Amino acid sequence: LDIGSSQHKLLVACMSSDGRSVEYVIHQEQIPVYLNDSLQACNSTCLPHDVLQQSHAALHQLITTARALGAVSLAAVATAVFRRAANGQAHLDNIHQTLGLHIQLVSQHMEGELGFWTACAAALGPRAASPTAKHNLISWDSGGGSFQLATLSIATNTADAAAADDVDGDVDGDEEGGVVEVYQGMVGNADVLAMLRRVQGGAFSVGETPNPVREEELEALLKELEERLGGDSGRVPGCLRRKLGREEAEVIGIGNHTSLFCVARDAVGREEFCARDVM
Secondary structure, X not given: OEEOOXXXXXXXXXXXXXXXXXXXXXXXXXXXXXXXXXXXXXXXOOOOHHHHHHHHHHHHHHHHHHHHOOOOOOOEEEOHHHHHOOOHHHHHHHHHHHHXXXXXXXXXXXXXXXXXXXXXXHHHHHXXXXXXXXXXXXXXXXXXXXXXXXXXXXXXXXXXXXXXXXOOOOOEEOOOOOEEEEEEEOOOHHHHHHXXXXXXXXXXXXXXXXXXXXXXXXXXXXXXXXXXXXHHHHHXXXXXXXXXXXXXXXXXXXXXXOOHHHHHHHHHOOOOOOHHHXX
């Protein structure tokens, strides 16, 4: 189970005997629970009680489904909104006590690493075994509470990666000796929607559309985003900066149906974009 900032997701699968790979998928499902939207709307550091009740009900439903399909073990992770909300860990503890589900609250770096390996599995297919294909890949995970850009460094250990690529050393290696390096973006879909509503002079509320958006409002939003993220340039891993400038780099977008990738796909009717398309 993936308990995210806007969706609670379930994947039931048959695993290999060593538990390292999925042999086949039995069922997948997701339930919208707009946690980060609610956090933004209430203008508080705590998630509101009503959305926590929705989260509890959704998880109860997903656990029941998984058990009915024969799941013998459950693994669950929680991401951005639970790191941000003052009562995030308390909600996860309550789920453990009432539903018997232990949920691991992962760091944003780990979230980015999981996104990278997901992109490898989903996009590369048979090429996933190729070191060259993996090293040319960059994952862009766009979520409701944060976003991550990740890639595989050629460094063989954490110290080498930190020295070579100007990162803080919070990297993990794979079985072939590479390390996944992650840029940790601190804004998600709900944050940007809340910023847009402020630009428009209105209050943000869950489920309310900001459309139509005037050109001057979009320009003001982009300026605010640039100011908010502009100070992050020093935190971008060096190898990520270098790879983004290479023609052979392949950026794989990961996100829900409301992510910028799916919106772009639906708007222009294409699945793939070259650098010229997005500049």
